[in-house]
Amino acid sequence: MSRPEPNLRRAQHLIRDKLLEQRFDVLWRRCLLPSVSGDPKVIWKRLARRYAEPHRHYHVLEHLAHCLDQIDLAADHIDNVDQVEMAIWFHDIINNPGAKDNEQRSAELFRRIGKGLFDPGFIDAVADLILVTTHQECPADLDHQFICDIDLASFGCPWECFMRDSDAVKAEYPGPEADYFRGQTAFLESLLARPRIFMTDFFNTRYEQQARDNIQLLLRHLNKERAGKTPSSTA
Secondary structure (H helix, E strand, C coil): CCCCCHHHHHHHHHHHHHHHHHHHHHHHHHHCCCCCCCCCHHHHHHHHHHHCCCCCCCCCHHHHHHHHHHHHHHHHHCCCHHHHHHHHHHCCCCCCCCCCCHHHHHHHHHHHHHCCCCCHHHHHHHHHHHHHHHCCCCCCCHHHHHHHHHHCHHHHCCHHHHHHHHHHHHHHCCCCHHHHHHHHHHHHHHHHHCCCCCCCHHHHHHHHHHHHHHHHHHHHHHHHHHHHHCCCCCC
8 A cells, every 4th residue: 555645744744743732732631630630732742752753753743643543443452541641651752773772760750740740650651651651561450461462562563553653663763774674573572472462352352363473484584684684704
């Protein structure tokens, strides 16, 4: 399927961004403490500016929009939808390619922004949700499972969409290609080694098989590409 022409794509992005801004505005106001008022436009502009940083290719507003679509699909099954959605908005606000503490710093930034605006328990819950998007562990808490599944939902997209996302992830990597191949292969293999990539029944039913098929095929592509870039050992 061909992609839209640049002018049409630009118009689509403007519409998407306006809808995202409206959605963020509603969520922000709904979660504020009763005694607090304020215009979320300043926070929205800060978010939008971050997600438009020039080094970003995958961790952009399009990724956020896809995650929000997944929240809408699963909303009836999530215990604390506002907490999960707020965490999605902020989970990639810090994105320094190659850094190991992006999620930690994103959670800390949300704490600073939210202090005095939201209930402390809400802030703690959202920060904890942001931290689990490192995907280093399989959490027991249902909302933690949902945010992990939502963040990984693009693995269950059709192959063409999945490969477009994979290319975007690669474009963000700042180091040598050999390091990218090694790190990405290890991450993908760790996902395949799990009994379930998607921890919740809701997303497991929808995306598990497609995600496994995509990952296995991508690993073959990566191994073939890496082999093609390896210098011959023969004289």
